[in-house]
Structure formats: C-alpha cells, structure tokens
Amino acid sequence: AEEVGGDDKEVVKQYFNNSGFQRWKKIYGETDDVNRVQLDIRLGHSKTIENAIKMLQDEGSLSGVTVCDAGCGVGSLSIPLAKQGAIVSASDISAAMVAEAEKQAREELTNGAVMPKFEVKDLESLDGKYDTVVCLDVLIHYPQNKADGMIARLASLAQNRLILSFAPKTLYYDLLKRVGELFPGPSKATRAYLHSEADVERALRKVGWRIRKRGLITTQFYFARLVEAVPA
Ligand code: SAM
Structure with a gap:
C-alpha cells in the first residue's frame, strides 16, 4: 500500500x-x-x-426535511431533493463545483421549489444539525484513516440518518484494472481509495451509529456501496 501524506485534501x-x-x-x-x-x-x-433518493423516500415525504449534501458536486442529488421539498444545504470543497451546481439549480428549480443553500466548504468544517446527511462518492478520494474522521464528522451533523457511498474494497482486484480509466492521462491528479465495508461499519459504530440498509451499484467501470446508517 502507498504511504499517504497529509495533502490529499489540497490535491x-x-x-x-x-x-x-x-x-x-x-x-x-447529459x-x-x-x-x-x-x-x-x-x-x-x-x-x-x-x-x-429511494432510500431517502422510504421514511416518507421529503417535504420540509433538512438535508446536508456534503460534497455536492454539480448538484446531482441536491437539485432533485429540492424539487421534492427538502430543505437542502449543499456544500463542496470545490468552488467550481458549487458554482456549477448553483447555476444548474437556478435553471431547473423554477416553480416554487426552495433553492438549496450552496456553500464552498470542506465537509470537515461543516456544522449545524440536519435531519439527514448524505455524502456520495466523496470517500473514494481519501484513505481509510481520513475517512474515519470524515464519517465521524458527518454523523455528528445528522440527527436521524446518514447515507454514504464508497467504492467497496471487495471488488478491489476488478477495480484495480479499471481505476486507471477513472483518472486517465494528464488529469491523473488524484487516486481512488477503496474502503472495506467492515472499516466503514467500524467507523460508524465508534460514534454510536449502525448500518440499517445497504445497496450495491455496479456497472462495468463503476462500483459503489451505498449504506444508510442510523443512531444505534
Ligand atoms: N456527491 C456528488 C455526486 O455524487 O454527484 C459529487 C461526487 S464527486 C466524485 C466528489 C466531490 O467531492 C467533488 O465535487 C469534490 O470537490 C468533493 N470533495 C472532495 N473532498 C471533499 C471534502 N473534503 N469536503 C467536501 N467536498 C469534497
């Protein structure tokens, strides 16, 4: 395994x-x-x-539910949630991503939906309390020792549930063959970290949370384990 320096986040x-x-x-x-x-x-x-979104809706209508979308990217989740009436706080470490998310939200959220509150912020410096915290496809950028702290932080913001996705380590060898294609050529500025479900579960348990639901999403080049955690 590669030794990891302290600069993952800056990179x-x-x-x-x-x-x-x-x-x-x-x-x-599109x-x-x-x-x-x-x-x-x-x-x-x-x-x-x-x-x-299905997991989120399982517990009932999202109308008025406060959701923190940590690492919101271009708003792929935040925008549909806002359409369903959720009160969304969308943040990302990348100002470019946040600007794009905000632009798309303005275009798509026309008839009366509450605009998400967009913020340029890394999830480590988020505060406040939300009914639900979601963090999709972000942990892949960090090694497990960093991910532990991120999971603890996200759990501390959530009152009722935390939904996370990460690239599962069980598919490590399959993935290894394909990781090169995720970050090819000159833009290979980051690497992909895989996380074992046991490690994620342990990080959650340490802060008093347990996994209630699991899903697995796979295509040829994409793998994600999706988990919903709740206070134990
Ligand atoms: N969650 C979005 C989605 O699923 O559409 C975006 C996923 S994208 C692969 C990863 C995102 O995480 C990027 O927008 C990146 O800027 C953001 N990110 C990476 N590290 C972060 C951190 N420490 N805090 C907040 N956002 C972060």
Missing part, C-alpha cells in the same frame, strides 16, 4: 477546481461528448443517485 481540491471539474461536469451531465467509459460511469452514478 483533491485543486483537481476538482481544474481538470477534475471539467471531467466530472461532463460525466455528470452531453454526447463522453467516451464509452465515461458514459458507463455516468450510468453507474445516476443509479447511485436514484437509489439514494
């Missing part, structure tokens, strides 16, 4: 403000200028969003 922030922003905006968008791998990742990610 990730730079990446998502520059080449990573261009790359992921395209993948998370335009045709994506290659086969990017199209597959787009599909996988949209399934994650869909499944997360």
Whole structure:
C-alpha cells in the first residue's frame, strides 16, 4: 500500500477546481461528448443517485426535511431533493463545483421549489444539525484513516440518518484494472481509495451509529456501496 501524506485534501481540491471539474461536469451531465467509459460511469452514478433518493423516500415525504449534501458536486442529488421539498444545504470543497451546481439549480428549480443553500466548504468544517446527511462518492478520494474522521464528522451533523457511498474494497482486484480509466492521462491528479465495508461499519459504530440498509451499484467501470446508517 502507498504511504499517504497529509495533502490529499489540497490535491483533491485543486483537481476538482481544474481538470477534475471539467471531467466530472461532463460525466455528470447529459452531453454526447463522453467516451464509452465515461458514459458507463455516468450510468453507474445516476443509479447511485436514484437509489439514494429511494432510500431517502422510504421514511416518507421529503417535504420540509433538512438535508446536508456534503460534497455536492454539480448538484446531482441536491437539485432533485429540492424539487421534492427538502430543505437542502449543499456544500463542496470545490468552488467550481458549487458554482456549477448553483447555476444548474437556478435553471431547473423554477416553480416554487426552495433553492438549496450552496456553500464552498470542506465537509470537515461543516456544522449545524440536519435531519439527514448524505455524502456520495466523496470517500473514494481519501484513505481509510481520513475517512474515519470524515464519517465521524458527518454523523455528528445528522440527527436521524446518514447515507454514504464508497467504492467497496471487495471488488478491489476488478477495480484495480479499471481505476486507471477513472483518472486517465494528464488529469491523473488524484487516486481512488477503496474502503472495506467492515472499516466503514467500524467507523460508524465508534460514534454510536449502525448500518440499517445497504445497496450495491455496479456497472462495468463503476462500483459503489451505498449504506444508510442510523443512531444505534
Ligand atoms: N456527491 C456528488 C455526486 O455524487 O454527484 C459529487 C461526487 S464527486 C466524485 C466528489 C466531490 O467531492 C467533488 O465535487 C469534490 O470537490 C468533493 N470533495 C472532495 N473532498 C471533499 C471534502 N473534503 N469536503 C467536501 N467536498 C469534497
């Protein structure tokens, strides 16, 4: 395993403000200028969003429910949640991502939906209390020792539930073959970290939370374990 320095966060922030922003905006968008791998990742990610929304709705209407979307990207989750009446606080470490999310929200949230509150902030410095905290496809940018602290932080913000997605380590070997394609060529500014479910579960248990529901999303080049945790 690679030894990891303390600068993951700064590297990730730079990446998502520059080449990573261009790359992921395209993948998370709807335009045709994506290659086969990017199209597959787009599909996988949209399934994650869909499944997360389903999990959120399982407990009833989202109308008036406060949701913190930590690492909101271009707003793929925040915007549909706002459409359903959730009071969304959307934040991301990347100013470019937040600006794009805000722009898309303005375009899409026309008839009376409450605009999410957008903020440029890393999740480690978020505060406040939310009914639900969601953090999708963010932990992949951090090693487990960092992820532990992030999970604890996210749990401390949540009153009732925490929904997380991460790249599962069980598929490590499959993934290894494909990771290169996730961050190819000159934009290989970040690496992908996989997390074992046991490690995530342990981090949650340490702060008094337990996993209540699990989902797995796989396409050819995209893998995500989705978990819903609640106070134990
Ligand atoms: N959650 C979004 C989604 O699923 O559509 C975006 C996923 S994208 C792969 C990862 C996002 O996490 C990027 O927008 C990145 O800027 C953000 N991010 C990375 N590290 C972060 C941190 N420490 N705090 C907040 N956001 C972070």
